[in-house]
Amino acid sequence: MQPITSGGDRAETGRGSILVPVLCGLVQMLDGYDLSTIGLAVPSLVKAWGLPPAAFTQTFALSSIGIMVGAMVAGPVADRFGRRPMLLVSVLLFGVFSLISAWAPSLPVLVALRFLTGVGIGGAMPTTIALTADYIPQRWRATVIMFMFCGNTMGGFIAGQVAAATIPVYSWHGIFVVGGVVPLVLLPLLFWLLPESRHFQAGAAVEPGNPVSGLFKGGLAATTLLLWLIFLLNLLDMYLISYWLPTVLTLEGLQPADAAYSASMYAAGGVISTIALGVLLTRFRAEWVLACNIALGVTCVAIVATQHLAGLPLYAVLFGAGGxxxxxxxxxxxxxxAAYPVALRSTGVGWALGVGRLGGIFGPILGGLLLSLGFSPLSIMLFVCGPGSVTFVSLLVLERVRRGLTQEGRLASA
Known part of the structure; x- marks a missing residue:
């Protein structure tokens, strides 16, 4: 078995090393906004359509299935044909179908539209990560990608602010209109400014055969499987919270606009935490840093689930949970x-996100199931602590696996 090295993986330098992360971060901001819209719209849709909250479980689930399909298809396609075209198509998809969602006449139509929106959202995720990675040196790659991808979380925060401002005036329609119009307006700018990786401009070699099989070669199998488990569990928690938090807070007595604002604190915590994580990831092993951060999130979620908080204390704990x-x-x-070579980068990230999206599917379903079975709204938050604890342990196991491979010389340091 041959070592995985960084050969052929030199990062680009110059103007692209700034422009590409900024543009990809902008795409992720649009992506994160559209990702958050359905969860923020449900409290108003419940009143407008006279449906119980649990009826929207299928909307959450099909949105996540769309994201899974988009990520798992876009990753291999981008590794073979280039990051840029795949990214532009993804932005077009989620912009168009988010805009159409504003005029959905019924729940089945909304479910179909959110699935198609999800395909675009999922396609943008691995391609922005891989394209950014192609332009950043190895030492700073994980940190810069993290800052770039925090645009996704910032988009969720902005969605909460937009929802709080527009729902009292335009009900649920306005948040979808903004989520569709802005990406479509910015698409020509991306077409003009966004470069392709020079790995593809120069005709870089691609993984022969099925690119997914490369994720299990050269010492990568254990890393791949552990990453899939970690992504699955953490995204299960993230999507359960993201989709149901506004509704849970509404059921606990908050008005829809206030619940949307409170939920935005969860997204804001994710953005601000990148400042500390960015420093720590360049100085310590990533697995240890991320495990400790997960422990912080589990603790804060447990506080939300067991203490009836309101106002500033609620904002602070949700901020910590998001962080x-x-x-x-x-x-x-x-x-x-950073864990995969350039020829497998989009595929590796896409499939980790795609498998993780199974958690994004089951998380909202579990939330709806718990509500329909008569559990208290806050018990949904308490459920999150179980998968979060397993994620913590899995990160520690991953650290041991990768440390052993690095010492054997079979794996380049990420």
């Missing part, structure tokens, strides 16, 4: 990109 859960996922995205 732990969302911030760790941002770091994991960068870690996954």
């Amino acid at each position: 732990g859960m969302v911030g760790s996922q941002l770091g994991l995205n960068g870690f996954a990109a």
Whole structure:
């Protein structure tokens, strides 16, 4: 078995090393906004359509299935044909179908539209990560990708602010209109400014045969499987919280606009945590940093689930929960990109996100199931602590696996 090395993986330098992360971060901001819209719209849709909250479980699940399909298809396609075209198509998809969602006449139509929106959202995720990684030196790769991808979380924060401002005036329609119009307006700018990786401009070699099989060669098998488990569990927690938190807070007595604002604190914590994580990831092993951060998130979620908080205390604890859960996922995205060579980068990240999206599917379903079975709204938050604890342990196991491979000379340091 041959070692995995960084050969052929020299990062680009110059203007592209700044422009590409900025543009990809902008795409992720749009992506994160559209990702958050359905969860923020549900409290108003419940009142407008006279449906119980659990009826929207299928909307959450099909959105996540769309994201899974988009990520798992886009990764291998981008590794073979280039990052840029795949990214532009993804932005077009989630922009168009988010805009159409504003005029959905019924729940089945909304479910179909959110699936198609999800395909675009999922396609943008691995391609922005891989394209950014192609332009950043190895030492800074995980940190820069994390900062780039925090645009996704910032988009979720902005969505909460937009929802709080527009729902009282335009009900649920306005948040989807903004989520569709802005990406479509910015698409020509991306077409003009966004470069392709020179790995593809120069005709870089691609993984022969099925690119997914490369994720299990050269000492990568254990890393791949552990990353899939970690992504699955953390995204299960993230999506359960993201989709159901506004509804849970509404059921606990908050008005929809106030619940949306409170939920935005969770997204804000994910963004701000990148400042500390960015420093720590360049100085310590990523697995240890991310495990400790997950532990912080689990602790804060447990506080939300067991204490009836309101106002500033609620904002602060949700901020900490977002810093732990969302911030760790941002770091994991960068870690996954750094763990794979350039010929497998989009595929590796895409499949980690795609498998993780199974958690994104089951998380919202579990939330709806718990509500339909009569559990208290806050018990949904308490459920999150179980998968979060397993994620913590899995990161420690991953550290031991990768440390052993590095000492054997079979794996380049990520």
